[in-house]
Amino acid sequence: MHDLISIGELSRQTSLSQKALRIYDARGLLRPACTDERTGFRYYGREEIARSRRIALLRAIGMSLEQVGQVLDAPDGPSAAALVAQYWRHCEHSHHARVPLVAQLQEELMTGTQSTFALAHRTLPEQKVISIHGYADAAALPTFIPQACEELFDLLRKERLPLAGPPFVVFHSLVSEDAPGVVEVCAPTEGVVAPAGRIGVRLEPAHAEVYAAVRAADRSYPSVLGAHHAVAGWLQGHDRALSGPAREIDHPNSLDPTPDALISDVAYPHLCGRACNTLPTTAWPDPRWTDR
Known part of the structure; x- marks a missing residue:
């Protein structure tokens, strides 16, 4: 003692x-x-x-x-040091991802404007989609989404069915670092297809949506929250009621690592109204997909 x-x-x-x-x-x-x-x-x-x-x-x-x-509990010193290094790389990445949010917030506070994102409006027809639901937090999304996409694409290849539009991810509930939520990865298709395993089949309703294009540098969480904030804020400011959950829609060049490349859209379905006339209207389907 x-x-x-x-x-x-x-x-x-x-x-x-x-x-x-x-x-x-x-x-x-x-x-x-x-x-x-x-x-x-x-x-x-x-x-x-x-x-x-x-x-x-x-x-x-x-x-x-x-x-x-x-x-x-690491078995030796080098293993423990590697865990610390891995953790710190994640911290640096997370810090870097928040830089655009800080700039956006400062701009809004200084000028009173809501966003520097270019918003647009479009109307989508009804689509048949195959999809996979999952329960994930922000840290799990970079693993869950690609894995689900690959499963969906495997089924399309097996059934010899086309990918009839851009894949997209629907956020049915809040997803953050602290709160896992229900996420649905979808792939539009045509023709007859049956559910298989955890893959379901449904019709995505026709709807109007306001969206913002997202750069490769801003696609990951939490940077992408800036686009969500911009779109949701515009709809709220113009008294537009949502008609469905938020989604993120891939561009054909979604894997382009060039920081300024526009690789996806953050879109919010809404009930139509005249307020949308203040935004540019774009066509659907996107010619970048139909020209592939």
């Missing part, structure tokens, strides 16, 4: 609160060297002191408790 220190002393040495140390104990991140059976007091040795300081550093760079645990 002479080489052990109390939880209060450990808190003073590491700047971790006693509450945090108890949470780390409960989560299995930092067990005390021993606990007095009579009083319940926790005591910590040199190994626990070193581990607590490492936890403090990992928390200081913003890691969640789950991520901290993964680093602490």
Whole structure:
């Protein structure tokens, strides 16, 4: 016991609160060297002191408790360092993705204008689509969407059916970093096709929509929120009621990595009204798809 220190002393040495140390104990991140059976007091040795300081550093760079645990449980130093490097690359990417949002917000606050996005309006006919529903948060979308698209394309190839328009993703509920939601990946087609496995078949209703084209640099979350904010804000400002959930629609060049390439649209279906006459009207189907 002479080489052990109390939880209060450990808190003073590491700047971790006693509450945090108890949470780390409960989560299995930092067990005390021993606990007095009579009083319940926790005591910590040199190994626990070193581990607590490492936890403090990992928390200081913003890691969640789950991520901290993964680093602490890594089999060796290089593996732990690789996890930290991976986490920090994600942080840098996320920070970079927020830069356009900061600029957009500053512009709106300074000028009172709602958006610098060029908005347009179009009317879409009824479409038959094959689709896959999933439940995903923002971090899972870059994996879920391509996988679902490939499954849909495989079915079209198997049935020798055409892709009759741009693939699109419908957001049936809120999707964010903290809130997973229902997402539907859709591929328009023609001809007879039956449901297969998790792939369903439905008719996408005819509708009018307001949309904004999105650059490759802004497609990922959270940058793409700027386009959603612009379209939704315009509709709200012009008293246009939504007739369906938001969606993101691929352009034929959707994989173009050129930062300024326009690769997708953020679109919101709405109930028609004269207010839409203030926006440019574009044709459907997009000639970029019909010319393929």
